[in-house]
Amino acid sequence: MPQLLQLDSSANRQTSVTRELTRLFADTWRRRGPGYTVVERDLHRDPVPHLADAELHYAPRLRVSGVAVDPAAEAVQTELVAEVAVADVVVIGAPMYNWSLPSTLKAWIDHVHVLGTTVPFDAPDQPFAGTPVVVISSRGLAYGPGDPDEGLDHTVPPLQQVLGTSLGMDVTVVTAEYTLASRIPALAPMNERSTASLDAARERVQRLAHDLGA
């Protein structure tokens, strides 16, 4: 049965753009057929703890000998890694928070990026290799080529590095920009661009949810 893992991290439970888009992705996925299932993990509602121990960054065989890792903390990590391992497709809502990732999403990353388990270290372990992952990132302003804040997006690049380069997943990025245009009067001239960006993101999300993992 094709399974989608849906991760959300926005602290906005009412009008979140990333939540709207991950929900649209999941709904489109479900409509593909009765076997298309979704596992939802809301990292804001049910936050993953910070990584409890640096040793959890390493597979058990690579840990400093004699250092005991809390079994409960290890169980959290095992559950999160297993969730990705069984997913056919992953969709991640990744709003820009202070030019970077929501801390809830970062805590999840710190758990699933494990040297020698999910990342090659002394052996070619890369169990998530090839799994499609769609990163949906909304931001109040815009950070593309030619924009005043070009180069200041530290939300998407670390996700591409971790999920793509390091874990070997097949990363697609969808962005919605100028989401603050309707809230901040000084950004009113960007309203049209904001609407166009969101419309394009909706279309792209539906296409990806329809095509990926086939």
Ligand SMILES: Cc1cc2nc3c(=O)[nH]c(=O)nc-3n(C[C@H](O)[C@H](O)[C@H](O)COP(=O)(O)O)c2cc1C
């Ligand atoms: C804590 C916080 C920090 C933010 N930092 C930035 C920022 O650095 N740059 C930016 O363009 N927008 C920033 N924003 C605006 C959000 O990126 C924007 O509202 C986005 O749509 C949030 O995603 P969401 O709609 O899914 O909640 C911030 C919003 C919050 C709540």
